[in-house]
Amino acid sequence: MAVHPPESRVWWNEPIPKGELVWVTAAFLWGVVMFVMMIWWHLEGRQNLSTEVYRIDPEVFRARVEAFVAQHKVGEEGTTGIPIVRVPPGGDAYMLGRLWEWWPVLELEKGSTYRLHLSSLDWQHGFSLQPVNMNIQIHPGIEHVITITPTEAGVFSVVCNEFCGVGHHQMIGRIRVVEPGRKG
């Protein structure tokens, strides 16, 4: 019994029943498959998280985002007048998270590849792009540059999915994806 000492003191020398040996081998090999799967996806898959990351003063990041908005702003959206920014196809896009908004709204072209710069000005936030369902953690003081290529046109929302205080559930942003060459 499992509450009694093993029958043979040197349990290490016990033979393993064949059925159990088969199972242990299968489970081990399955582990190897799952391990290789992640590495293979880095080589062949198209959805991998970028490791391009910089330390940045939140104030510097804010200034960059504001400059970006001033240069490319095309309109406003929502009850609080969040600027809409049309990003040049293939260019750099910036979005910041702060209590409690994602700022600004981005307008991207379907099929173009963008360098999306993400950071937080205060606490941690969760960049959750819906309904694509792509989720990335955002830290203050760290600029994360992600290369993304929208493959469908439409209106997408950025939910904050890292708890950030009592206004957390009001924190929402937007990415508009338009057909190439068309105004949003």
Place this chain on the structure above:
Amino acid sequence: MAAVATGASGLAALAARFRTCPITGLKIEAAAETLIKANAVAAVVFLAIGGALGLLVALTRWQAVHLLGPDTFYLVLTAHGINALLLWVIFFEVAVLYFASAVVLNCRLATPQLAWVAFLLMVLGSLTVNWAVLQGDSSVMFTSYVPMQASPLFYLGLILFAVGALIAVLIFFGTLVIAREEKTFEGSVPLVTFGAIAAAVIAVFTIASGAIILVPTFLWSLGYVRHIDSIMYKLVWWGMGHSSQQINVAAHVAVWYLIAAVVLGAKPISEKVGRIAFLFYLVFLPIAAAHHMLVEPGLSAEWKVFNTSYAMYLAVLGSMIHGMAVPGAIEAAQRARGYTNGVFEWLRKAPWDNPAFSGMFLSLVLFGFLGGISGVVLGAEQLNIMMHNTLYVPGHFHGTVVAGTTLAFMAVTYLVLPVIFRREVMFPKLARWQPWLFGIGVAGTSLFMLGAGTLGVSRRHWDITFADAPLGFEYPPTAFLMLGLNGIFAILAAVGGALYIVITGASVLFGARVGPEGPKTPITAAPAAAGVVGRYGSAGTLHLPGTYVLVAVFFVSFVLYYFVNWRYLSELWPMG
């Protein structure tokens, strides 16, 4: 050991402190027994609090009910995590550690006075952290990610609790040393104790990580430390947060073996493999902090892949070994009893009306299928992009910690009541239903949260209709259905949980005393009919077709579900 009495009168006094349990034949020391009782009672009290708060959370996330306001919701969610995930399980684990050392090894508990100090520290810490959360200025969630700051009392309470728990773990090790010195057992320690040792070693690592991060964070909240790096915090915090869940796994697997042994006299199919599986836990589980950092900036892909997979899934291998060894041991014991017809007679004729057994078996199945598979999928580096911080995460850990650990601990309570408290289990008919109600309820909440998470619904979110937000957005209608079903099953789980509290509370306070002849409702299954007892456990004679079928079903589900998720991932926007 200086405390060993050498005189004849000293020996007699020592012997008088022990009684022999009529059910298990184990020698139980009075001080160990009282301490096990104290820790188990504290555990159940915090389970009652944590469970009730959990129901409030589920009823708020059920959008049609939406019970609590936002401030209260975030406060209640913080308190739910701390009480249910930390206080209930760690108090119960201290009881399990004392049981697996002192009781299983027929030994006295090391330094019982110090064990009381540990207990009081843990109680004081629990009250402090709960008090801090109730003040309303520490609704920072269980994880308390910096730079969001709680009141200093919040961190202080956790530190006090951790110091108490560390002392309790050291007392466990001390008891092992005494048992060896005083030769209270022969040969190697039993498998249950071996599993408890794995749990205890992980606990030391866990509590050390907690101290390394919580002490500076406490000083930061007081203004003595200027800055805590948010990534470093997360890495070390999860060295505590995730590893503490691995204590649970090691402890509840030990409990599975314990229940199978006590109820059915089941013997591990291989002592060697079972022990190696626990060693895998010991070596590989502590690197699991990576599971929470897969979509974090600033960590390399190599680091993520190696750590998240426990170095090529070796800890998962440990769990898969136990996943066969436990039902295999049960099947072998049942076949030795004479239930040899067909593939599944042993399972059909298992003691299903014994809540200790049914709770244990449900815990085993739900932990594997819900918690286990979802955990591996969630922990695959790139798949995590689709799941990080969605309801998939609580869906996963309600499958592991609640359907797995909590249900296993509930099941073993039906043994602890007659063996340690020496009380009959009251309301035996209700007790028979209790693991099913709770198990099915929790399985539903786990499953529907996994479903809502697959649809992208955020965890820890008060209002997914975004009614007050500057921009409108709604999750798909199916997500709302999932959260409604989650609420309904949470009610079922709460009914099962409340039954558990009532049954244990009433039995401890008013239950009939168990006499030397053992309890009226037997907790051990009827012994094998004469003549059918076969020797089993040797490599040559073991034949477990039912278990092979069960693990094959598990394996196929696992593989299919794993690749389905990669298929989903391939449809996401390309990113790199």
